[in-house]
Amino acid sequence: MFDSLNLSLVDWSRVQFALTAMYHWLFVPLTLGLSFIIAFIETKYYRTGDEEWKKLTKFWMRIFGVNFAIGVATGLILEFEFGTNWSNYSWFVGDIFGAPLAIEGIMAFFMETIFIAVMFFGWEKVSKRFHLLSTWLTAIGSSLSALWILVANAWMQNPVGMRFNPDTVRNEMIDFWAVLFSPTAISKFTHTLLSSFVLASIFVVGVSAWYLLKNRHIIESKRSMKIASVFGLIAIVLTIYTGDTSARDVASTQPMKFAAMEAHFVGRNGAPLKAFGITRDVEGALRNMDKDPMLMSIELPGVLSFLTDYHFDSFVPGIKDLLYGNENKNIISVFDKIERGYIAQQSLLDYKKAIKEGDFTQSDFLRTQFEDRNWTNKYFKYFGYGSYFSEDKAVQSENVFKVVPPISISFYTFHIMVFLGLWFMVLFIVILFLLKKDILQKYRWILWAALFTIPLSYIASESGWVISEVGRQPWIIQDLMTTSQAVTHIETYPVMLTCMLFALIFTALLVADIKIIINQIKIGIEPKAKKIEPKTTKSSIESKSKINKKED
Amino acid sequence: MNKFLKLYIDGIRNMPQWGRTVWIIIFIKLLIFFVVMKLLFFPNILNKYQNDKEKSDYVIEHICQPKK
Numbered sequence: 001m002f003d004s005l006n007l008s009l010v011d012w013s014r015v016q017f018a019l020t021a022m023y024h025w026l027f028v029p030l031t032l033g034l035s036f037i038i039a040f041i042e043t044k045y046y047r048t049g050d051e052e053w054k055k056l057t058k059f060w061m062r063i064f065g066v067n068f069a070i071g072v073a074t075g076l077i078l079e080f081e082f083g084t085n086w087s088n089y090s091w092f093v094g095d096i097f098g099a100p101l102a103i104e105g106i107m108a109f110f111m112e113t114i115f116i117a118v119m120f121f122g123w124e125k126v127s128k129r130f131h132l133l134s135t136w137l138t139a140i141g142s143s144l145s146a147l148w149i150l151v152a153n154a155w156m157q158n159p160v161g162m163r164f165n166p167d168t169v170r171n172e173m174i175d176f177w178a179v180l181f182s183p184t185a186i187s188k189f190t191h192t193l194l195s196s197f198v199l200a201s202i203f204v205v206g207v208s209a210w211y212l213l214k215n216r217h218i219i220e221s222k223r224s225m226k227i228a229s230v231f232g233l234i235a236i237v238l239t240i241y242t243g244d245t246s247a248r249d250v251a252s253t254q255p256m257k258f259a260a261m262e263a264h265f266v267g268r269n270g271a272p273l274k275a276f277g278i279t280r281d282v283e284g285a286l287r288n289m290d291k292d293p294m295l296m297s298i299e300l301p302g303v304l305s306f307l308t309d310y311h312f313d314s315f316v317p318g319i320k321d322l323l324y325g326n327e328n329k330n331i332i333s334v335f336d337k338i339e340r341g342y343i344a345q346q347s348l349l350d351y352k353k354a355i356k357e358g359d360f361t362q363s364d365f366l367r368t369q370f371e372d373r374n375w376t377n378k379y380f381k382y383f384g385y386g387s388y389f390s391e392d393k394a395v396q397s398e399n400v401f402k403v404v405p406p407i408s409i410s411f412y413t414f415h416i417m418v419f420l421g422l423w424f425m426v427l428f429i430v431i432l433f434l435l436k437k438d439i440l441q442k443y444r445w446i447l448w449a450a451l452f453t454i455p456l457s458y459i460a461s462e463s464g465w466v467i468s469e470v471g472r473q474p475w476i477i478q479d480l481m482t483t484s485q486a487v488t489h490i491e492t493y494p495v496m497l498t499c500m501l502f503a504l505i506f507t508a509l510l511v512a513d514i515k516i517i518i519n520q521i522k523i524g525i526e527p528k529a530k531k532i533e534p535k536t537t538k539s540s541i542e543s544k545s546k547i548n549k550k551e552d
Numbered sequence: 553m554n555k556f557l558k559l560y561i562d563g564i565r566n567m568p569q570w571g572r573t574v575w576i577i578i579f580i581k582l583l584i585f586f587v588v589m590k591l592l593f594f595p596n597i598l599n600k601y602q603n604d605k606e607k608s609d610y611v612i613e614h615i616c617q618p619k620k
Contacts, residue, residue: 062570065571065574066570066574069574069575069577069578070574070577070578070581072578073581073582073585076585077585077589080585080589080590083596083597083598084595084596084597087596087597087598087611088611088614088615090598091598091607091608091611092611092615114556117556117559117560117563118559120563121559121560121562121563121564122559125559125562167608168604168608169608169611169612169615170608342617345615345616345617346616346617348612348616349612349616349618352609352612386616386617387615387617389617481615485614485615488597489614490597498589501589505581505584509577509581512577516570516573516574519570520570527568
């Protein structure tokens, strides 16, 4: 069945979702981070009473407003797509995905709508204190609404806190706190939020650098840069820390993704970290483990082992161990997982058949299996692998390679993200140092570097999501469901059509966003008041000439 | 509530030109998303089934390998 599935449907559905998600993520991080920077700047205004801080607050609010408004509802398209293109997935995850998304929507609507109104329209209408409070609550509300979608995504990567109901063929949440506080959810939320703070800080620093290059708004720009650099430096240090925690979580819960992003093919004790490398013929290396998948690499001995569990000599499984199994390390092969997953799937089919035929003895027996923790840990845990089963074991042996995510994409995007993160940290440190010495403007090349780091921050941000979502392939829910199982069996052409429509619409929105923001930046921190020219009429000309004659 | 609504109304009334442009973009975007896209291109496939049993039967057919 899965062999005959139109793979172009799966691929177009994936492209459509990836396109929508990546466009959505172009707007969100700036909203999340800039809201806090604005709150800090307005706090300075509140504490000092200096009107220049107020002007600065209003300027960054204009930028925030444009980005927020154009980004609003871009995420809703993703929810439409769940129902249309991923209906099997939507059904299978039950209320585990739906509940966090609903909370996100409600929270975002109420908190942001109410407090954003005060933030934008409440100047001089509410007290300074209440206005400041609204600004802070907008920032906190945005972050809290992001929490829920990230919790939902974390569950896809590491499904916990649920029980499978064979009657409804749905997963039911039995432990909300296990879902909310799973290590994957905590590391994903903190890392994603902090990286958004970094992006926004880079943005503010870059725009301020442009003003300094143009010798405009010098004092205001330095003020913005100082706040953004401090915020950004703290955020990037914590991003690196949470990134490390996140990677350790991935090594534990998604070892294949971890091995792919590190291009770690053969497991060993004292595994080296590939600080840099160029891959070659990874497909060939998968089938011939003696082949070197790297054209070149710079390795740090023992560091991968240390990063994984704080011991330089610990064993880190490679792609080979995860594919073919490693008895010494209690790693079962993908071939065995496929057999177990198939048993789980057939048990579900047998259960449904027994219900239909009124064979309650058989149905009761099979139902207890799905409630038995030992059975579910041994068989249901690998439910998704069952879709690679084949009576022809040569075909099944070939299917084994389908559980390996795209290695080169995972490896490169991971390393791009890490290297750019290190650059951001260096940039913040350098800028803070030069600001303290008040010699920043002498180093124009640093200002240019800051400006050009703005697009780099977006590349790093998107790269993180690419690793997260490409690295988990072929799984849509780790080990339980593949993207092929999840996709709705519809015609391919509407998916292609909407994909192209989205590309068009989102590009238009992005161009509008960039144009309006650039325009606002060019206008400057305080928009000039329009000069009102007096109207020239016949009577005013006659009056003027009479006055001139009198003066003569 | 009235004060809050007044805030919005006053704010929108006194909005600068760039703000009006942004609101027009939002309006067009939401129209396209919710009217054009949702209605024309995003039917929920499972809604054509009457009850949960039919929906679960549909899903099970697509997520399990058939018996050989």
